[in-house]
Amino acid sequence: MSVEPIDTSATAATPSLSDFIRSIVAHDVAEKRYAKIVTRFPPEPNGYLHIGHAKSICLNFGIARENDGRCNLRFDDTNPAKEDLEYVDAITTDVNWLIAGWADQCLGLKAPGSTPAALTTNGKTDFHLDAVQPAAGNVLLSTESARRAEPFSASSYFDQLYLYAVELIKRGKAFVCDLSPADTEAYRGAPDRPGKDSPFRERSIAENLDLFERMKGREFPDGARSLRAKIDNTSSNMWLRDPLLYRIRHTAHHHTGDTWCIYPLYDFAHCLSDYLEGITHSICTLEFDAHRALYDWTLASLDLPRAVPHQYEFAKLNLGYTIVSKRKLLQLVQDKFVTGWDDPRMPTISGLRRRGIPASALRRFVIGVGVTKFDSVTDVAVFDHAVREELNPTALRRLAVLKPIKLTLTNIAPGEVLECDATNNPQDEAPTTRKVALTREVYIDHDDFAEVPPPKYFRLKPGGEVRLKYACIITCDEVVKDAAGLISELRCTADLTTRSGGPNVDRKVKGTVHWVSASHCIEAEVRLYDRLFTIPEPDADGEFKKHVNPHSLEVVTAKLEASLAGATADQRYQFERLGYFALDSKDSAAGRLIFNRTITLKDAWVPKK
RNA sequence: UGCCUGAUGGUGUAAUGGUAGCACAGGUGACUUUGACUCACCCAGUCAUGGUUCGAAUCCAUGUCGGGCAGCCA
Secondary structure, eight states: OOSSSOOOOSOOOOOOOOHHHHHHHHHHHHHHHOSOOOEEEOOSSSHHHHHHHHHHHHEEEHHHHTTTTTEEEOOOOOTTTTOHHHHHHHHHHHHHHHHHHTTTTGGEBOOOOOOOOOEEETTTHHHEOOOOOOOOTTTTTOOHHHTBBOEEEEGGHHHHHHHHHHHHTTTTTTTEOOOOOOHHHHHOOOBBBBOOOTTTTTHHHHHHHHHHHHHHHHOTTTSSSHHHHHHHTTOGGGGGGOOOEEOHHHHBBBTBHHHHSSEEOOOHHHHHHHHHHHHEEEEEEEEGGGGGHHHHHHHTTTTOOOOOEEEEEEEEOOOOTOOOHHHHHHHHHHTTTTSTTTTTTSSSSHHHHHHTOHHHHHHHHHTOOOOOOOOOOOHHHHHHHHHHHHHHHHHHHOOOOEEEEEEEETTTTOOOEEEEEEEEOTTSSOOEEEEEEEOSEEEEEGGGOOOOOOTTOOSOOOTTTTEESSEEEEEEEEEEEEETOOEEEEEEEEEEGSSSSSTTTOOOOEEEEEEEESSSSSEEEEEEEOBBBBBSSTTTTGGGGGGOOSSSSEEEEEEEGGGGGGGGTOEEEEEETTEEEEETTOBTTBBBBBEEEEOOOOOOOOOOO
């Protein structure tokens, strides 16, 4: 990794990223092996995208943008039983959001409704589907653009895939098998024990052709027959033991409807989809390593006329205190541990977005962890750091009190309003300010007062002094309690000579606290999120549900400075001394504001309890 | 007990036979009208054992430990 900051913008110079896959690509570029580098991001629409997919997206789109290439968005939709249009839409939105302003110029889409065109290449019949050059900007989201381009999908290759299967049969490399699923499994053997050939393996080509056509013709029920590759049942690689190519599923597909009752399996569909699109580098995660031999076998067996794609594998992302598995995230949704896929506690792209994480922060993080074949667990602190790095320079500073204690400044008259200048962002080169009202009654945060302070406590205590940020230094004269013994009010004196412009403005006190005027504030719901799991590796024992943090969400009614009434969803705020906050894109409404805490500020002070 | 794959500070990574570097975390201090930010300093590593070589994190051998592979999922 280079020492320069990671490039997360569209216009900045290409970052000097280096990893084993980029080295391979660089080598291929140097050798001029391809006219253009083409990668793809191929999610199955059976769930929402998560932070692990973000790594894959940034790898594939990153390689494309660094090499003036293209990255196709393709739905790997070959299993209608698990897939749904809801997921197609959600994934499309997520990908668009993550790459917007960074790599959308490399996004490969196809013409709406298009399928691979038949052509003759090097004297052979060939199929190819090229990408269209879409309009710039929110390509995937506007209906105008959708008329001109749409994501690729394996299901739009079903005709060609069927033809390739027939070709494999004709070449004696595939056969129709009548073994039941259970028998197929039994015949396959085990990793340390060879499998044995199916009794149907030596059927004639003519019979295979006839049976396969009848499979397609809805003649047989689910599971009755399958199309299998004829490879080697004694191979030490299980995926070479006559793997299935097609199975019968009388299930409607979200895209092709009832047109098909046979569907290709991943290993057959994926390599050929890559080929049809002219993919040069097919990048996937480590668990597909064993499949690479089958990927190569399938393409080689068809004797295709164009250059074939190659598969490379990298280690998927693991993050501390987080689950990164679509299947398990689905369980969290179904079992109501969270409110949905886009719950701000979820590591889904939609959840992170809703929590207020900028796309640039997500990119910064996943690019920063690097690409290797080492199965690692990244510390969440690295993610937190990336988020703060993006938010600190851009977030507007605002005053907000999460858990209010009323404080009366006894030397300020009721109704009197003292205007204070508050800085909008001290990180700006020329910071601007706004006015906040200081009045007789204000709120400070519960955590900023201690009747019995721990050692080294800089905040307010009986008889102690503290600065109200942007206002003045105050002294706590009296702690007023209600009948139950709970603190109901703090009576303090304001030293107005310490205000900005006052003679004693430079007087130093150890602590500075945030505050809001009781009469010039608004109320809002604020959702305080904590990590979803209580241990660093929630699924280490396979029981991640037992480690869900029961305190992952705390909802408070906060007091906010009045200017926040005009808060907008795309603006990020730093509530001073508390953290970064964003309006909830789903539940917040004008007049009923709801903020999500994106992340707390780093807090080096740890009181001893 | 088969095959594939991997191992660099606490964590994530860089170094492609030639000075083991960066980031995060942690620690100490400076600064501070955010206990934030920023700055300075500190901390701490090549899985083991052999071999090749003038020289090994890198190449070879053996071992150890980790991950993956037996869906008609992807």
